[in-house]
Amino acid sequence: MRIGALLSGGKDSLYAAWRMIQTGHEIACFITIQSRNPESYMFHTPNINLTRLQAEAAGIPLVVQETDGQKEKELDDLKTAIQQGVHEYGLEGIVTGAIQSVYQLSRIERICHQKNLWCFSPLWLCDQESYLHSLVSEGFEVIIAGVFAEPLDETWLGLKIDIPFIERMKTINKKYHVSPAGEGGEYESFVCNAPFFKKKINIIETKTWFEHGAGGYLITRAELD
Structure with missing residues (x-):
């Protein structure tokens, strides 16, 4: 399946993408939402501009969408980015790094449902200590x-x-x-x-x-x- 991976630059988004690769899926593109609001409810902001280097390091195309980061309205920008991924890379699903945030996951799942896309969250409710050990042991x-x-x-x-x-x-x-x-x-x-x-x-x-x-x-x- 051709998957778009939501990419924040942090460990959870990249480890979730890795899990999908391990199970035989193709990461067709990364999707980064670059928020102007450091207090965004949905999106990671520290060093967000460097996701371009991560995408280049992985050899995977990157879709970047800017947002003002206003609560709920920023979801429209996520929809725009996902739709671009569908159009340009033939996405069939989206993978998130969500672990416990029902607020984030429910909104991403709703967008995927509207776009007729699968939504994967391989880290959901994982044992966090075991997950951190996996990060280290897997390189x-x-x-x-x-x-x-x-x-x-x-x-x-x-x-x-x-x-x-x-x-x-x-x-x-x-x-x-x-x-x-x-x-x-x-x-x-x-x-x-x-x-x-x-x-x-x-x-x-x-x-x-x-x-x-x-x-x-x-x-x-x-x-x-």
């Missing part, structure tokens, strides 16, 4: 691009998701009930390499910020290696 290279909850602070920005990271998150989860995979918005991520990438993203320059308990890791220069 994903992922860094933390934003933190938005205690006790995560500026020292977490730019960290790799590896076994020590998972162990720290287990401890924090027990004490603070922070989602291990950041599904509650506690942190955001960026994927530098994946098993289906032909090239790796090399981060050259960054800027970080942290204030009022939240922070970001802005990649200002990167290239394919």
